[in-house]
Amino acid sequence: MQASRARLEREVVCPFCALLCDDLEVAVEGERLAVRDKGCARAREAFARPLPEDRRPRLRGEPVPLEAAAGRAAELLGSAGLPLFAGLEADLAGLRAVVALAERTGGVVDPMTGEGARAQLRAVQRSGWVAGTLAEARNRPDLVLLVGDGWRAAAPRLFERVLAPAARLDERPRRLLQLGGAPPREPEIEHLPCPEAALAEQVALLRALLRDRPVAAPESLRALADAIRTASYRLLLWATESLPAPAVLVHHLAALSRELNARGRAVALPLASSPGPVTARQLLLWQTGVPDPVGFADGAPEQDPVRWAGERLSAEKAADLLVWIDASGFRPPPVVSVPAVLLIRAGIDPPFVPEVLIPIATPGLDHPGDLYRTDTVVALRARGLRRTALPSAAEVLAAIAGALPDPAR
Amino acid sequence: MIRLTGGRIFDPLNGIDGAVRDLWIADGRIVPEPPPGTPAETIDVSGCAVMPGGIDLHSHIGGGKVAIARLLMAEEHRARRESRGPGRRAGTGEVTPSSFLTGYRYARLGYTAAFEPAMPPANARAAHHEMADIPLVDRGAYVLLGNDDFFLRLLAEGAGAEAIADYVGWTLRATGALAVKIVNPGGIAAFKYGQRRLDLDERAAPYGVTPRAVLLALSDALERLAVPHPIHVHGCNLGVPGNAASTLATIRAMEGRRIHLTHLQFHAYGSEGPRRFSSAAPAIAELVNACPNVSLDVGQVMFGQTVTASADTMAQFRNAAHAHPRRWVGMDIECEAGCGVVPFRYRDKSFVNALQWAIGLELFLLVEDPWRIALTTDHPNGAAFTRYPELVRLLMDKDFRDAAFARLPRAARALSILPSIRREYSLFEIAILTRAGPARLLGLERELGHLGPGARADVAVYRDDPDRERMFARAHLLFKGGRLVVRDGEVLEPEPRGAVHLVRPEFDPAIETRIRAFFESYRDQRLSSFVLGEDELAEAGEVVVHPCRGAPPLPRAREEATAP
């Protein structure tokens, strides 16, 4: 093998969480990638994962050419009663192909990111909220309330980029408070201890205090309510997928984000863990008019968080085929007893031997791809750093669509 | 080659008013009549009106706020679901239809272009993604400026007209936009600091600039850049009783500069009468008639359930109290803009809503020059665009209009002069309001909005019908780029993707150094990931770059129009 010289790529977009940092410096040497500057630990690990020698698709563990794997996947899709398209860790092009395929095969589209994401959607759909984007969250607030400590895992560089940035447009001093979770290591963050099981109740109580309801509340919570009341621009921030009792919590947090605007300003910023499901939700909203989970069982899209919940469909085997897409390699597919077609980042071993396994490329590393940030407003194009022979999710799904028995457009 | 024969042609940009002529189409364009004997497929359209494809110059069809609107309108997306058909994609929704349905429904009406009027720069990539999935119509977007911290700082520190123009030019290019929209000048930024009202000469937090200064600075910048469409303005105090005073002051503030006032109906309210809410349409129309530098679209209200989606957080925060159903979303966006989404039901039994309806129609009928007024409902804010046929009938048919007026509450009727207005729009004038006028106002007339040789063959054919609502509800035939895509209101060829229209003005790129520093320090984004690449836009189909040669003149309707 010829030794190739490393080249340094600057301003690289990182696809490994929904913050989508775009300032990474990555050394590229052949197929090897190494984050040299700016990336968090998660990014360093994810960029550096080596690609395996053997990148061939597999049928029940046996290597086959891509056409054979796509053909078998098409066969399975053609005969499935209710295929479930899940995971959805892909770029916009891949996700467009997913929605088209689900529509054509009468399937269900659900990222399966859990109850938190669904609860949040429900709260917004029922009564709305006031939200903000990352740059607003970075610049405006003079008070930030972090609910739980899930933010750290969901968005590793949140502290540096949003909570305590080097520069802000608004120079009013800022208070950072974290309710519950493990004590933060940053001295700038004041910790208000609260057991996880009591978090929902405390937030409900806090809201009651802020609405001047006569409730019995501990002094610490009253002090928090006072701080929130007197601040001018409050940011409520949480990590959607790791909230305990998300239905109650998100209901109250969304309501707080509205009510606090009666005096002064307040915005909410929930953090999704990964950009694929954020991108998928936006895409579904424009292409189908409804957010996930979406079922096409009768041909027309339908949102139903109970009926089309991927967890339930796979547990009850109501879905008879799982198509799992994960181009970034962070979420293992659920172990199911129905046939599965896995499109996952090359080099990741699935937890079971599926009917069809197709290793795919990662957007931003192996090819350009569009991804949406956690605030849903900003989409970035991750540009791709190296050449591999790996197909993208979009390419594989196009091959599958092309092999479907009914060649309808 | 296709020959459309026997139809009455309504082509205002070429001065043709209902003359029976043949129309020739080849290679996607209108062509001159070929030499005799040239083989052509002849389509007989006798008894039909033939017009350029419709152009909607203000319709919220792409971007984050539409997504939020759909979220809040879950009921209608459950109630109206459409399956895929031959080559047709599925979708849902009534007033916020999903993207594929949006394209099919526009096509059904004989429309072939629609423009998203409020794209925050930060949301540009997303808006273009979404609009690329609207089939059958050409598209484009107006980028939102005037509430972004970078611009407000330039203005506050007196950076000068040149720097501001460079920044505006840079933004137009970076976001693939056709024009610049301003919403509540300075007011969205001020709302972020708790300010709840802002009039033309009040100071806006946090920089202390006035809406007047913001407006003039952006208007001058566009003139310097010679962008065809002048500043597209959603002014101060949207929806507030008595806001006509701000609107009149805004027109005067322009001192002859070109301005497009959008959804003017929402800005034409007086504060007279027993309920301190009245029509100021006559006063506004009078000033508009006297000011040839002013163009407008109406933003007509039609009764029924809809959802209002606007960048104007200040106004939408006020409107949230009237949400129906009771839910609303507000958003502060990326040191640039905001958005507020409030579902709303316009009721014909409501005094206020009835008067809003009448005010819109008064504007339509009192503004004399059809070249300066475009037909819109500010989709979906006043109503969905699918209500256009009914609106056209209201403009063309006085009896129909009077009957509708008679159903309004007495208190509203007492405050409107609508029944005294005899005007009925002609087909020629409707063709101006919905095609030729918007094409000229946007600077697209080289390509769109007419049927002369060289134009894109976007051609709508309607069966003549004295019931104008029925006539315009379903195009008999629609050609998109020379391909027959609709027959009798049914979409035949759902695939073709329209082009995206934009401008790429010249500016001094030195401004980028300052923009970069701002983005990196405050927005924590690199320009390399922000700027929409030319190749990115091209991936989604044809890109039509319109030359920047200044705003086209606005002639009154041509006298030389040929009689039928």
Ligand code: SF4
């Ligand atoms: S915080 Fe997220 S986007 Fe930023 S470098 Fe880490 S994983 Fe990548």
Ligand SMILES: [Zn+2]
């Ligand atoms: Zn507006």
Ligand SMILES: [Zn+2]
């Ligand atoms: Zn509008």
